[in-house]
Amino acid sequence: MNPLPSRRHFLKASTLAAASLPFIPGLSLAAEPKRKLGFALCGLGNLSTNQIAPALQKTEYCKLAGIITGTPEKAKRWQAKYDLPDQCVYNYGTMAKLADNPDIDVVYVVTPNGLHADHTIAAAKAGKHVLCEKPMEVSQEKCQQMIDACKAAGKQLAIGYRLHFEPNHLECIRLVREKVLGSLKSVEAGFGFHIGDPNQWRLKKELSGGGPMMDVGIYALQAMRYLSGEEPVSVSATATTTDTVKFRGIEESLTWQMTFPGGIQTSGSTTYGLGGVNRFTANTTHGWLTLDPAYGYHGISGMRSDGKAIQLADMDQFAAEMDDFAQCILNNRPTRVPGEEGLRDMKIITAIYESVRTGKVVNLA
Ligand code: NAD
Numbered sequence: 001m002n003p004l005p006s007r008r009h010f011l012k013a014s015t016l017a018a019a020s021l022p023f024i025p026g027l028s029l030a031a032e033p034k035r036k037l038g039f040a041l042c043g044l045g046n047l048s049t050n051q052i053a054p055a056l057q058k059t060e061y062c063k064l065a066g067i068i069t070g071t072p073e074k075a076k077r078w079q080a081k082y083d084l085p086d087q088c089v090y091n092y093g094t095m096a097k098l099a100d101n102p103d104i105d106v107v108y109v110v111t112p113n114g115l116h117a118d119h120t121i122a123a124a125k126a127g128k129h130v131l132c133e134k135p136m137e138v139s140q141e142k143c144q145q146m147i148d149a150c151k152a153a154g155k156q157l158a159i160g161y162r163l164h165f166e167p168n169h170l171e172c173i174r175l176v177r178e179k180v181l182g183s184l185k186s187v188e189a190g191f192g193f194h195i196g197d198p199n200q201w202r203l204k205k206e207l208s209g210g211g212p213m214m215d216v217g218i219y220a221l222q223a224m225r226y227l228s229g230e231e232p233v234s235v236s237a238t239a240t241t242t243d244t245v246k247f248r249g250i251e252e253s254l255t256w257q258m259t260f261p262g263g264i265q266t267s268g269s270t271t272y273g274l275g276g277v278n279r280f281t282a283n284t285t286h287g288w289l290t291l292d293p294a295y296g297y298h299g300i301s302g303m304r305s306d307g308k309a310i311q312l313a314d315m316d317q318f319a320a321e322m323d324d325f326a327q328c329i330l331n332n333r334p335t336r337v338p339g340e341e342g343l344r345d346m347k348i349i350t351a352i353y354e355s356v357r358t359g360k361v362v363n364l365a
Helices: 007-019 046-056 072-082 095-100 113-125 140-153 167-177 212-228 317-330 339-358
Strands: 037-042 062-068 106-109 129-132 157-159 184-192 234-240 253-259 265-271 277-284 287-291 302-304
Touching: 037 046, 037 317, 046 062, 046 317, 062 072, 062 317, 095 113, 106 113, 106 317, 113 129, 113 140, 129 140, 129 317, 140 157, 140 339, 157 317, 157 339, 167 212, 167 277, 167 287, 167 302, 184 212, 212 253, 212 265, 212 277, 212 339, 234 339, 253 339, 265 277
Parallel strands: 037 062, 037 106, 106 129, 129 157, 184 265
Antiparallel strands: 184 277, 234 253, 253 265, 277 287, 287 302
């Protein structure tokens, strides 16, 4: 049991105390503090350390309330840095004990892709909402198990699609929907980088589920889907690998094409072989709009064919994503990035890999 009094009990007690005060003219009670949901980070690697934990400090509705890690030295460092007591520290084998900690509302799963289902299901069974990093998992079956586990627990599941909260992406969606530059005809999108360390989990298929398509190509795929507002009906893809020692069982680079029901065509590329590919262009009947760079944590900007810039204020995408999820939970409304959205991407990525394997167009309808 967590010996600390829970925030819920404290808030309930202070609300009751305030309600019992007599009315005194001129005395205004301070507004009830915003309820902050407790987030436990599961997996304390690069993303948790450099983006998510700092972003949590900037949120309005969230706070760091726990950590789940397999490395005791890391736990010590995080405890010192974020002032976390021992009872907020878990390892992957003790996640069931999260059930006893009412100060943790949400588990944010930030482990390698092929462990997302294990950690999501453990968190849901402990009665916690789950925010899970992209890609949701490495197969449709695993994604479905995650959705089922959260449903069975009556908890919300969101996927860490941070760009759904990024103003420049939202502006591009608005421009396309309102046909400001005409009707959307095609999208070209690509995201890739040069991968270093040959021993990292991203290059191990059982943990990654695949190569750059799973890791960063998914951003280009997402852009195609949210710009068009449609689901693809068919896909074809080709993969190439020049370094067969480093890239064993996963692609080094991949290109794919998709057709959408209204006739929109899209063309995507992703790679671990070279840096600097980070953009999309949406072509319309009367022009185009582009973001370049499109998918980074900061500095996203672009242009429109009518000469106007697309350059809305930079913000912390992770803070926005977590605050939105917290508000969904607090107000009992659905997230715009539910598990079903992650499953839809996984269905398309599975078809992309099938097309690579068979050399054929794969129908998705
Ligand atoms: P990372 O390698 O830096 O961290 C992974 C963490 O998982 C480490 O702390 C590691 O110790 C832990 N872990 C637990 N079991 C492990 C195992 N069996 N093998 C290897 N590591 C294990 O990776 P990361 O870059 O932080 O990525 C974590 C997740 O976040 C991935 O799903 C990745 O796709 C996603 N991600 C998302 C974004 C984004 O912009 N939303 C950016 C980077 C990564």
